[in-house]
Amino acid sequence: MILRALEEIKAQVRQNTLLLQALAKKQPVQRGALSDEYNFPMKNEEDLKRVEDMLREKEQEKALTSYLSTFGGSSTGDTIRRIMRYIISNQFAAQFNWLGRGNKRAFAALKLASIIRDQSSSSELDSDSE
Secondary structure: HHHHHHHHHHHHHHHHHHHHHHHHHOOOOHHHHHHHHHHHHOHHHHHHHHHHOOOOOHHHHHHHHHOOOOOOOOOOHHHHHHHHHHEEEEHHOOOOOOOOOOOOEEEHHHHHHHHHHHHHHHHHHHHHOO
């Protein structure tokens, strides 16, 4: 009985190893490295300009998109909230709204916004296909 239990545990470990390897291939970006590079959360205009400048390069855009895909959430709104809490401080975020109405800036005009929007759309599609 003990040998059978050990065999079942070994089989489960092999299956988990295969799943982890598949996930590692799908999401190769390491959170720590990219996080340090972007220095999130952004706290001021200088931080935002630096990030927007970095995102002009396709490789940087791809890397950030892949990085943000690791956040996930129970819904599209939850995913976006998690990402936003991570990338921008509350005080700096208060200077923005989506369209830039009133005395605020338009977040929708940023390259960062299109990456977040695209990422949340693709995560919604991924959860629909499961």
